[in-house]
Amino acid sequence: MQEINRNLICRVSVDLAKRVYQVHAVDGFEKVVLARSMAPERFFEWCQSLQPGCVVAMESCSGAHHICRRLRSMGLDARILPAQHVGAYRVAGARSKNDATDAAAICEAASRPHLLAVPVKSAAQQGTLSIHKLREGFKEERTALINRIRGLLAEFGLVFAQSPDALHAALPDVLEDASNELPGDLRLALDRSLKHWGRLDEEMAWCEQRITQHARSDERAKKASELLGIGPITASAVVATVDDFTQFKSAKQFGGWTDLAPSQNSSGGKTKLGGITKRGDVYLRTLLIQGAKSAVMTAHKRKDPISLWLVQLKERVGWQKTIVALANKNARILWCVMTRGDRFDPNHVPKRSHAGEEVITRSAGAAA
Known part of the structure; x- marks a missing residue:
């Protein structure tokens, strides 16, 4: 094999897999210098x-942040590109997808200045988010277990209220009741399921304890917790997901990044807005929506400007749109709180310019 002059390489892309990396490298004239697969350790030796400063790009996937941190420690400009935007640069299209064409598409996408890279998370960030993911996994497993128990009991005519607490309280008596038709083996299986349910509750409680501790120890998370509709779990997830809020130019851009902004189908100067796009971080957006629900439900009990606005908006546009509006408002306030160092003031009333547009002078002003 002919020796490659690596000094000519100006940009490298790598399509990641568990045991093999597909590498694509070009020189300053966009000529392909290298296109081959490598074992992971062989790739790091080659890098x-x-x-120093050579661009090494990859798609966002499992392990990408770890690989980027390792490459950056070598002095390379490692970047993570959004996977949903790389496919448009595959020359052969979707009908010719393989590791080689994917690596070439990543290399082409990395040359586009308008395609923003995904910020590389630190190990601490990923550790905090891992606790969140474990909690979500335990919650999904618990929900599946509860539904499974309900389905099995319904086969024998035993139907209970939808509340998990009601089922949990009634299940021991059902297992002890000899008058129902439950077979002995099923009673033993349901008893084991009930114990498994308890273990899942313990695991969730432990995760929530660690998340709450992070929210109380992190200064930015404590500031985020002061907002209406943002609790410890949401505050912890926000600061762990977005380490540097200054990467967004404005509060509006951060709100759009959470994909709480309306989608568009506009043409010919005619604006057509639809529902929210739902293309961003699903977990973070879900937490913002759930927190907004609690704030909207209790808005009538408070007299601050945001709560009064929520009451009026709910009467005008309905429950669901009010929730999304508050979630978007909270996202914008979060950007102001994190970038300007101010504290959230629920009673703050933003000033208005002569043109009638609001001038954001303090953190809560971004909400208007």
């Missing part, structure tokens, strides 16, 4: 001979 050590690249020029």
Whole structure:
């Protein structure tokens, strides 16, 4: 094999897999210098001979943040590109998808200045988010277990209220009741399921304890918790997901990044707005929506400007739109709180310019 002059390489892309990496490298004239697969350790050895500052791009996937941190420690400009935007640069299209064409598409996408890279998370960030993911996994498993128990009991004519607490309280008596038709083996199985339910509750409680501790120890999370509709779990998830809020130019851009902004189908100067796009971080958006629900439900009990606005908006546009509006408002306030160092003031009334547009002078002003 002919020796490659790696000093000519100016951009490298890598399509990641568990045991093999597909590498694509070009020089300053966009000529392909290397296109081959490598074992992971062989790839890192090869990267050590690249020029400092050489761009190494990859798609966002499992392990991408770890690989980026490792490459950056070598002095390379490692970048993570949004996977949903890379496919548009595949020359052969969707009908010719393989590791080689994917790596070439990543390399082409990395050359586009308008395609923003995904910020690389630190190990601490990923550790905090892992606790959140474990909690979500335990919650989904518990929900599936509850539904499974309900389905099995319904086969024998035993139907209970939809509340998990009601089922949990009634299940021991059902297992002890000899008058029902439950077979002995099923009673034993349901008893084991009930114990498994308890273990899942314990695991969720432990995760929530760690998340709450992070929310109380992190200064930015404590500031985020002061907002209406944002509790410890949401505050912890926000600061762990977005480490540097200054990467967004404005509160509006951050609100759009959470995909709480309306989708568009506009043409010919005619604006057509639809529902929210739902293309961003699903977990973070879900937490913002759930927190907004609690704030909207109790808005009539408070007299601050945001709560009064929520009451009026709910009467005008309905429950669901009010929730999304508050979630978007909270996202914008979060950007102001994190970038300007102010504290959230629920009683703050933003000033207005002569043109009638609001001028954001303090953190809560971004909400208007």
